[in-house]
Amino acid sequence: MMTRKSGSNTDGRDNRGRFAAGNRGKPKGAKNRASLVALELFEGGVQDIAAAVIDQARAGDLTAARIVLDKVLPNAKERAIALPDLPSTDTAAGVSHAQQKILEAVATGVITPGEASTLSSVLEQRRKALETMELEQRIIALEEARHEPA
Structure with a gap:
């Protein structure tokens, strides 16, 4: 192992070549x-x-x-889409018709396939909400019928 002579310590190292206490070398972020x-x-x-x-x-x-x-120019991530002829989505049939309109909009170039996918996801969430509401109404009706006097 090479040792340093006691007079050559100009870079903050001790006689054994290690940094002396309090001297940690280059500061953080220093570039070579x-x-x-x-x-x-x-x-x-x-x-x-x-x-x-x-x-x-x-x-x-x-x-x-x-x-x-x-x-x-930054890439356009999203844009507002206007599909005025979308049917009401208050029923499962309405959601199905809306999906058809979205498919037609893609086919004619009004919206991109990615935009259609996003809209279809929104409609699918709407369909699930309608299904949940319908199931809740059925359960309530069954429970009421069960508790009615015969």
């Missing part, structure tokens, strides 16, 4: 020299690269145009 050099090169060229990509997009390069648009 290679990372700093790469960051400097990158930052210096970003404007030139962006200008080149924009010029290519203006010249008709669709890949460059997609890159520019992806960075400038």
Whole structure:
């Protein structure tokens, strides 16, 4: 094992090469020299690269145009959908007709398949709620009939 001479302690280490008490080396988040050099090169060229990509997009390069648009315009996650001819969903038959209308809207391009899936999920929850309400009413009617005098 190599030991250090007692006069060469300039980096906060003891004679055995360990950090002395209270000295833990680099602070948290410190970058090494290679990372700093790469960051400097990158930052210096970003404007030139962006200008080149924009010029290519203006010249008709669709890949460059997609890159520019992806960075400038955020992806639309959701949008408001208006399907005015949806039937009432107060009955199971109404929910079924609404599902048919959603299918037709996808087929004609009014809404995307993803939007249809979301709407179908909402309708399925509505159908389950209707089913639960119907079962509750049946149970109440059976219990009342059971307790009525004969």
